[in-house]
Structure formats: C-alpha cells, structure tokens
Amino acid sequence: MANDKKKMVEAITAQEVDFAQWYTDICTKAELVEYSSVKGFVVLRPYGYAIWENIQKNLDARFKATGHENVAMPLLIPESLLKKEGELVEGFAPEVAWVTAGGSEPLEERLAVRPTSETMFSDHFAHVLHSYRDLPMLYNQWCSVVRWEKSTRPFLRTREFWWQEGHTIHETAAEAEAETAQQLECYADFCERDLCIPVLKGRKTDKEKFAGAEATYTIEAMMKDGKALQSGTSHYFGDKFSRAYDVTFTGRDNTLQYPFQTSWGASSRLIGAIIMTHGDDDGLILPPAIAPIQVVIVPVAAHKPGVTEKAQELAAALRGDFRVKVDDSDKAPGWKFSQWEMKGVPLRIEVGPRDIEQGQCVLVRRDNREKQFVKFEDLPAAVSAALDALAAALYENAKNNREARTYTAKTLDEIKAITAEHTGFIKAMWCGDLACEEAMKEQAGLSSRCMPFEQEPISDVCPVCGKPAKKMVVWGVAY
C-alpha cells in the first residue's frame, strides 16, 4: 500500500519546488483538463466539467432568486457593431478572433467571435425595450468566450473560457448601481461560503477597470503562493452603452430616456482559484459545496464476504443527502486512497471485515487526514459534521494565509523591501495618479488589485510621489 501511494504521488511536483508546475500537474493528474490540438484551448474533462456544473448550478440559483433570467446571444458579432463603443473595442481588439469566411464565400463584413457580449446585449435591448414598464431587464448568459491570449494556462488564461455574463438595464442610475453592488456581493458570498475562499471586495482603479465601464468592482482572492486572483467583477456603465447603441425607452414623464446598464461575470477561472487556494502536495482539495463526489467509500479486503455489500449499503444510506461514490474497482486500496486524494474528494470512508465486525467504519478528512472511527448508525451525522468542519478549516487556512501575507507600507522603499522577500498583498496609500500606479509596476512589480471598500488610513501621502493620498490601495502580483 505504501508503495502504491508513493507511485501516485511522485508524479506531482511539490508546491515548494515549483508552484506553477504543481498547479499544471494537478490540472492534468486530477483529470480536470487535457490540452487539445488547438493551441491555447483546453478540453474540460468530466471531473473538471462536473465542478464547473456545480458552480453553475449554485450561481444560477442565486441569480434566479434575485429575478435574473437566462438568454442566449449570437456567438458572432459584426465588426461595425463591436466598434460602436470606442473604449470597449479598443480594449478587446488585440485579442479578438475574426471569422472572415462562411462556407466557400468570403464575408462582406468580418465577424468577431464574442470576447464579451456588451455589444450584442445592447443591440438586443435596443430592439426590445420600449417603456419604463419593461424595466429592469435582468439578463444572464452561460457560454464560452474567446480571447486571443499570448500565453495560456488551464483555467487561468486560455483562448476559450467558460463563464456567465450578466447584463442588465435599469430606469435609474441608482438602481443600476445597486445591481452592480448586489452582484458583487453575490460573488463574494458564493466564494466565501461555498468555495471557502476569503475575498477582498473593492473598486478597480481606472487603469484596471473594464474597457468601457464607468466603475468596475472586484473580488480578489489570494492564492497559496501569495499571488492575487481576480475572481469576479461587476461593472457599472452609466448610460454609455445605451447612448452608443441607441437603447431608449419612454419614461414615466413620456420623454425618451436612456437606461442605465451593468454587466458582471465569473468564469471557469474560479476552478483555478479553488486549486491554488486549497490544494496540497497530494493534490486537489475540493470545497464540499462544489465537489462532484463528497464522500468516496473504499472497501478494504473487498474480496472478503460482505465487504462490498456493506460499502454499498453505507452509500445508500448517505446518498439522499450527499454525493457519494463507492470505488469497487479492482485496484489496491492504497492506490485508491491516493487517487481520490489527488482528485480532492473531501471525505473518505474505509470499511473492511474487522470494521464490520465492530459495526463501524473509518472516516478520513482530505484536508488534515484526521481519522475517526464512526459507528454505522452515526455515519450520516458524522459525514455532515466532517464536511462542515472541513469547509470551515479550508476557509480558516486560506484566511490565515492571506493575513500572514498581507503587509502594510508607507514608503516605496518599504514596499520594495517587502517585495524582495515576499509575495502577497501590500496595503499602501495612493494619490490617484496613473503615473504613480505605473511606477509601482515598474519599480516594485506590483499592480493595483483594488481600492478596498474597507479603507484604512495607512498614512497621509502617496508613497511614490509624496502628494496627499486619496485612497488605500491593495497592491499585489496577479495571475
């Protein structure tokens, strides 16, 4: 058994040795993705897609509970339509894939494979919006989008990725702003409660905001290596797109008005966040809420009479409340233990002839390997408690990592000294000038992650230029 286990594990690079390699090892060894024959595109394999499906189900239920409806917009966008809003097209043009022929005929106008769908939604709103009575329109779409990235990594940056994009229009600016805030909070709550990932909520600087947005809000998570991962964004557009795409409605006062718009998105990169927030040198560790399998039952000495039957019986008792799998394949138990650890299944149940004699089984937590003997009749309650405890521990550990790697600095020298030693979040003041933000990148290798909603007065002046500070910014190195 020890040997079997070693054989599984030696295939993964240790986090300490090479975090980036550890990450890609997990992506393939846990069978989440496979590289495809199309450069920069991956295949989401059944286990990876099952995680994405659970994320979708959870978020979709949240969106619907607040009145959002799903729609499907065309995949391809005419260039002229894309160009109507100048900032958006400027931001996305360098990474658009262009369709130039349909069948054997060249197209009169080339079509963009959607990199994001503000243009299509705005164009649709212009067709279907008539009166203030039609507002708000609270739409969402689940789809994949294409952005021609130069260097790619599974989940974090691929030329195609899977996401949802919410697009809403409202009668007033205040309503649209409230929607933007509500959806950011939705993402934050989902990450914290269901993915066990603590997030920092704040506003992006103008440099980092979405092309065409008036304001972009973000949730930023910290990975185990101290780098930041933007995990969801929510944008307020004012009436900019409405004006560009001529979206109007007859208001309560019978005049023609422009609605106020938002968009918000979260993507399959959340799976990257899960891997790098919780994983360890034995593989993935999945938060129970989105784990395709929450409990794996491994019969030990399965050839002995009654063992496999007991495993099936325990599974049947748990199945109504939990996602359970019995691994009755012909592999050795040790091999199975390693494999399901690699795949991050939160709980393992071992049951063998001796356990059966004693009316109990062994329950093992994936995160801390804690084992407990549980009487058969107590199993459902014990599984429930162990999943809760595991989820709480994942969150706590992630929060502790973030706190240990969050620094405060008043001067550029202090900032440089920190970045020379550590990777993490650095809280520092900022005057609001683009030049100082760019200097932080050039001199300290840091980008602004966000201006947190919870501000702290670190000092009075900008560490770069010495002018009066306007905001505390959290700086970091981003994925």
Add this chain to the structure above:
Amino acid sequence: MANDKKKMVEAITAQEVDFAQWYTDICTKAELVEYSSVKGFVVLRPYGYAIWENIQKNLDARFKATGHENVAMPLLIPESLLKKEGELVEGFAPEVAWVTAGGSEPLEERLAVRPTSETMFSDHFAHVLHSYRDLPMLYNQWCSVVRWEKSTRPFLRTREFWWQEGHTIHETAAEAEAETAQQLECYADFCERDLCIPVLKGRKTDKEKFAGAEATYTIEAMMKDGKALQSGTSHYFGDKFSRAYDVTFTGRDNTLQYPFQTSWGASSRLIGAIIMTHGDDDGLILPPAIAPIQVVIVPVAAHKPGVTEKAQELAAALRGDFRVKVDDSDKAPGWKFSQWEMKGVPLRIEVGPRDIEQGQCVLVRRDNREKQFVKFEDLPAAVSAALDALAAALYENAKNNREARTYTAKTLDEIKAITAEHTGFIKAMWCGDLACEEAMKEQAGLSSRCMPFEQEPISDVCPVCGKPAKKMVVWGVAY
C-alpha cells in the same frame, strides 16, 4: 375584455392562411426569439431560453441516468484536423465558418467554428484512451454550433443553434450499436412522454445519413401542416473515426485495437417541433413537462379587497408541485388571458370576488378552453389532473393528425396523385437504389424520412423502377 383579446390575437396570421407566417409570428409574439443584427443568427429570449433549459434539464438527467458525463470541447477546430475524416469534411465544408485571424495577426492555419465535434472528440479520445479498462467513454456536450445556412428560420434552421452532442467509444461494435439504439430510444421517449410529440423511429437511407456515419437512426415527427421534422439522430460510426484519428487501446488480449464510436444529437429545433405540433391560432401550446409556467393565476377585479391575496395564496399552495405565476400586473384580465394563451401556458386560473365568496376558482385548459369550477381545497389535485389530461390530449391530437396524413402507395402515379392533394407521410416500398430515391425527389418532391423499424409489406416492387423492393420507406416533405 373581448376587445382587448381581439387586439392581441389579430396580430397573428391564422394557420390556414399562411402556416409559415403563423410560425414566425408565434416565435416573436410569444417572445421566444428576436432577430439579431447578425444575419441568420437569433437571440433566444428569456421565455424561449426557459423552454430550452427545461429540455436540457430533462435530457441531461436521462443521459446521466445511463452513465453519461458532460465535457466541454474547444469551439474552434484546425482545418487539418477536420480534414482527417474525408466524408465528414466533405459533408460540412460548404457550411463552415472560418476564423482566419487572432487579434491583429493572421493565423497560420485557419480554424473552423465547430459545425459538430466528432473531430475534437476523436482527437481527445486519442489523447486519453489507453486500455480497455477505460472503456466505454460516454461523453456529452451542451453547446452551440455554427453552420452557414443560406436561408434561415428561427429554431428550424439558423446559422447558430443550440444542442447537445453525445460522443461515445466502446470496446466492441455490439456495445456501440446498443448505445446508438439506446440513445435513439431516449430521444423518442422524451419526445413522446414529455413533449407529447409522437415520433416515427427508423434508419436513414445512405443519402440522408450523417456524413461519415455507418448508420444514422432518426426520430421523425409530423407537424400540423403535414411536413416532417427530424427531431433527433443517433449515429453509429464503426471504427471509422478511430482509424482516421488514430484512437487506439490495449485490448484484453494485449493487442492494440480501435474502439467503436457513436454520436447523437438533439437541438433547439425541438422548440420548433413543439410550436408546429401543438400550436393554434391563438398561439403556442406548451407540453406541461417543459412549460416554464405551468399555471398562470389571473386575479379578476384585483382592486377588490382580498382578491390579489387569494391569488397569491393559491399560488403558494401550488408552488411546491407546479411552476406557477400570478399575473398581478395592471393590465386588464382579458389582455392577460390572451397574452398567456399566446405564450402557451397550459392552465389558467381565474379568481374574483364572487369566486372567493363561493370558495372556488375557475380552471381553464389552454388546449380546448375547457373551464371547470374548482373548490379551493381541491385545486392541487385538479391542476395535476388537468395537466395530465392536457398532455394526453396534445399527444392524441398529434397522433390523429399524423394518422390522418399518412398514406400508402404502390405506384409512382399513386404517389404523385397523393402529393398533388396532400402533404404528409407516404409509405412506399424502395429497391434501395439511390437513383430511385432521387427520382422520388425530382418527380414527387419527396425525400426519404426513414426506413421505419416497424416495416409493413406494402407491395413487392419499387414504385419507381419496378425492381424487387428491399424496404418500406416513409417519404415526406421535410423542414
């Protein structure tokens, strides 16, 4: 009220006047789709998408119950990869949309926007398949595909459409054949039970089969106008794609072998089938299993005390078991009746002050307008019974239409005489020659829909050439 109703209804063309116009009227007036600014592409609006979501949920549960797993394959396919299987590329080349640039750079090799994904699945199988122990691989993907159609109609033929494509590989030909049959039966059962659409099951002729398939099986539905709609297909590929894409595994005897492959798909055109099988001059009629709203409650004299409250109370009592909406908007009841009839909601409940006094409400069926007074306490049982009765009636009516429009013919003259008068299914024998199949198209305007599993000996000879007949074919005019 009568006027209000007229106002809603006069916007739709009657089926008798122009069936094609009636169909497109429903698509837009029932708010299923909206034309987009991209030629040949539509927007699926919330109500249309909600129907599609219910179809997805139902089919997805069926697929998973038989061990299928969802995955996601790249959207774009390199031309060289697409070309590896000659028949497939020949079949699809005329309708492929080509990506030729990524960002500002032209691509070295152009990429096809997937028209179907046999190539990507085969390429992936080649990467991940090793041993017979890995088989079967039972995969499915929900996505949209693009085919550059010349003339388009919502749901029936659009340049982008939404579908699922199942792709499986098996150790033996027999297992792959059984999968092909199982999935066809899955589609047939779904159509008949849940969409209330009777279907004919059979095999396609070589002319009509999927490009690259060894055998294509189909379910064919008949629309109200007598035309046929292919509603789902299941293909058996043998080891053709395995050989073309070098998909191999180590068999039980330790030799390298090619697996046997299937694919099967059903698409958003099922919504077109629903519209044209069940709809009437007042709009859509939705089968309860996939209706986004199964029961709409309309308060009458809603300004009177207690009426809206009672409507909400009835909704609350139904909501655990049914999808219910209370329409408490400020429109007149008659307008609401028409609107929800247009949208095909199976049941309407009317409740006003007088009903409340008598402890009852009015339950109205969408299909036959049958009204019944129901005591409040009996409502859940009455709704359940009415939905079942409506579903059974939809199926019966569709079946009656099909039977009334199914003809039998022994000679080409008989066939021509029928087609001069009627549109429907014509059962006739066939010698198996392509020339005779083409003659049926040229001389009678008919294509072979399928060779039904249930064969009937109409005559001994082919009506076109007079040679011995091999099969009974059902001929028709297809959407």
